[in-house]
Amino acid sequence: ALPVDSIKALSDLHPKPSNVRFQYGTAGFRTVANVLDSVLFRVGVLAGLRSKKLDGKTIGVMVTASHNPEQDNGVKLVDPRGEMLDTSWEIHATALSNAQTTDEFISELEKFVQSFKIDLSKPARVVYARDTRPSGEALVASLEDGIKAIGAEGRNAGVTTTPVLHYLVRAINTKGTKESYGEDSEEGYFLKLANAFKKLVSTRETPSPLLIDCANGVGAPIAARLAEYLGGSLPLVLENASITTPGALNNSCGADYVKTSQKLPPSLAGRLQPGQRGCSLDGDADRLMYFYLDERGQFHMLDGDKIAALVAAFIVELVKTSGLDNQIKLGVVQTAYANGGSTKYLSERLPVKCVSTGVKHLHHAAEHYNIGIYFEANGHGTVLFSQATQDILQSYEPSTPAQSTALEHLRNLNQLINQTVGDALSDMLLVEVVLAHKAYSGTEWDSLYVDLPNRLVKVVVADRNQFKTEDAERRLVSPAGLQDKITELVRRYEGGRSFVRPSGTEDVVRVYAEASIRAQADELAFRVAGLVY
Ligand code: NG1
Ligand code: ZN
Numbered sequence: 001a002l003p004v005d006s007i008k009a010l011s012d013l014h015p016k017p018s019n020v021r022f023q024y025g026t027a028g029f030r031t032v033a034n035v036l037d038s039v040l041f042r043v044g045v046l047a048g049l050r051s052k053k054l055d056g057k058t059i060g061v062m063v064t065a066s067h068n069p070e071q072d073n074g075v076k077l078v079d080p081r082g083e084m085l086d087t088s089w090e091i092h093a094t095a096l097s098n099a100q101t102t103d104e105f106i107s108e109l110e111k112f113v114q115s116f117k118i119d120l121s122k123p124a125r126v127v128y129a130r131d132t133r134p135s136g137e138a139l140v141a142s143l144e145d146g147i148k149a150i151g152a153e154g155r156n157a158g159v160t161t162t163p164v165l166h167y168l169v170r171a172i173n174t175k176g177t178k179e180s181y182g183e184d185s186e187e188g189y190f191l192k193l194a195n196a197f198k199k200l201v202s203t204r205e206t207p208s209p210l211l212i213d214c215a216n217g218v219g220a221p222i223a224a225r226l227a228e229y230l231g232g233s234l235p236l237v238l239e240n241a242s243i244t245t246p247g248a249l250n251n252s253c254g255a256d257y258v259k260t261s262q263k264l265p266p267s268l269a270g271r272l273q274p275g276q277r278g279c280s281l282d283g284d285a286d287r288l289m290y291f292y293l294d295e296r297g298q299f300h301m302l303d304g305d306k307i308a309a310l311v312a313a314f315i316v317e318l319v320k321t322s323g324l325d326n327q328i329k330l331g332v333v334q335t336a337y338a339n340g341g342s343t344k345y346l347s348e349r350l351p352v353k354c355v356s357t358g359v360k361h362l363h364h365a366a367e368h369y370n371i372g373i374y375f376e377a378n379g380h381g382t383v384l385f386s387q388a389t390q391d392i393l394q395s396y397e398p399s400t401p402a403q404s405t406a407l408e409h410l411r412n413l414n415q416l417i418n419q420t421v422g423d424a425l426s427d428m429l430l431v432e433v434v435l436a437h438k439a440y441s442g443t444e445w446d447s448l449y450v451d452l453p454n455r456l457v458k459v460v461v462a463d464r465n466q467f468k469t470e471d472a473e474r475r476l477v478s479p480a481g482l483q484d485k486i487t488e489l490v491r492r493y494e495g496g497r498s499f500v501r502p503s504g505t506e507d508v509v510r511v512y513a514e515a516s517i518r519a520q521a522d523e524l525a526f527r528v529a530g531l532v533y
Pocket of ligand 2 (some may be wrong): 067287
């Protein structure tokens with residue numbers, strides 16, 4: 001039976017605020033930190049139950065609000081293979097978080113345990129971590145109460161990035177098996193990445209220093225430690241590394257700032273030299289944006305689409321050179337927000353699929369390929385190698401030196417690239433590998449294709465649930481008649497493309513538009529927004 005007494009006693013210490021409705025959305029629970037105490041407690045209990053349901057496998061819990069402002073916080077669950085929580089549990093997480101009283105919470109739990117047939121006698125294990133937000137420490141204490149209340153064994157992974165936590169979950173659950181993912185420690189993570197990187201660039205010249213904008217978040221201490229393991233193989237210069245300055249986190253810096261404002265963070269003016277490579281992490285280091293300044297000091301952004309193009313072309317070449325192109329099929333997954341220029345470039349080289357916004361959709365679609373590459377334009381993404389592909393890479397016997405080298409590179413890429421979730425630091429090393437192999441500067445990378453001018457606008461509407469989409473969110477089916485008007489308008493713009501969808505994270509409708517020239521993209525976006533409003 002449920003340990004009702006212990007749950008009751010501890011739950012009473014974490015009452016749910018009235019007048020707040022929580023929702024487990026695309027990124028878990030995320031809102032202003034000061035209403036989240038009860039949510040953290042209940043997530044601790046739920047994580048324990050998820051572990052019991054999965055026969056005692058370790059479940060991860062990450063306390064972060066990513067690129068959101070410092071006063072926000074959030075929490076998400078990580079499944080045993082390091083992936084996001086199974087979507088069928090999301091509505092239950094939402095329901096449990098909204099029970100108003102302890103008694104309601106317990107009766108919801110009882111119903112839940114029954115309908116999911118959870119064997120409460122099973123062991124439960126939870127590993128958890130948080131980012132650098134000042135609210136994190138107290139929220140972790142509430143989480144620990146939840147873990148304790150359900151009688152689960154907790155392991156505190158401290159202050160670290162979201163991708164490190166995902167790595168740990170996978171490493172813990174595969175320990176001692178043939179799918180072993182690495183040592184289940186932060187050090188294991190650094191060693192895995194740094195060793196693979198060094199092998200991949202061993203025949204290349206030492207690159208010039210890379211500047212990292214750490215968003216004044218947890219990426220700073222983790223990148224600093226990674227730098228020690230990389231040694232001379234990649235000189236790193238860390239900027240925006242002030243993790244204790246109040247209000248600094250994600251403030252006019254970081255990957256989301258760069259993508260949204262399409263500008264150099266002001267704090268980097270005079271720090272980034274013309275021609276130097278720079279990149280920005282977000283507040284939990286799972287998003288990455290690259291950039292450089294040209295000789296005239298003009299800013300050039302290299303976003304998730306540019307990363308996908310660079311990486312996909314490189315891996316396609318390696319697979320071909322290795323002689324495995326008949327056995328290993330590659331594919332790229334994007335969302336409707338991918339720049340049309342990138343989609344065209346990629347489609348000429350490999351299959352491209354478009355799915356709905358949200359990492360889980362991209363991740364699942366990428367799993368259908370032997371090697372699946374996915375990136376959101378905002379810089380979240382990774383490259384997945386299926387188990388069958390990893391087996392092929394292990395057993396394949398190359399017949400020429402060129403095949404042998406390409407095979408070795410593919411094996412090392414499989415080690416370098418985080419297989420669980422988008423990882424800014426792993427992706428950064430991946431980009432550096434390709435740039436080193438191609439001897440590309442930012443300029444050459446940037447010119448793989450030309451970004452179509454585009455504009456993204458938010459429209460506040462009375463009820464965003466009125467907006468329903470189909471075809472991977474590229475067409476509206478409701479409100480009736482609106483899509484026809486949009487289609488009619490788009491036809492009048494050269495290279496025009498536009499779509500409208502309700503945001504999953506904010507109470508707005510987003511309008512995206514592209515056209516061959518800047519003024520036209522802007523005009524199209526504002527005219528479509530006018531139709532929506
Ligand atoms: P919504 O608010 O559903 O558009 C935003 C981002 C997604 C994803 C999620 C989760 C855009 C246009 N949308 O989703 O790509 O990152 O947040 O964080 O960037
Ligand atoms: Zn993030």
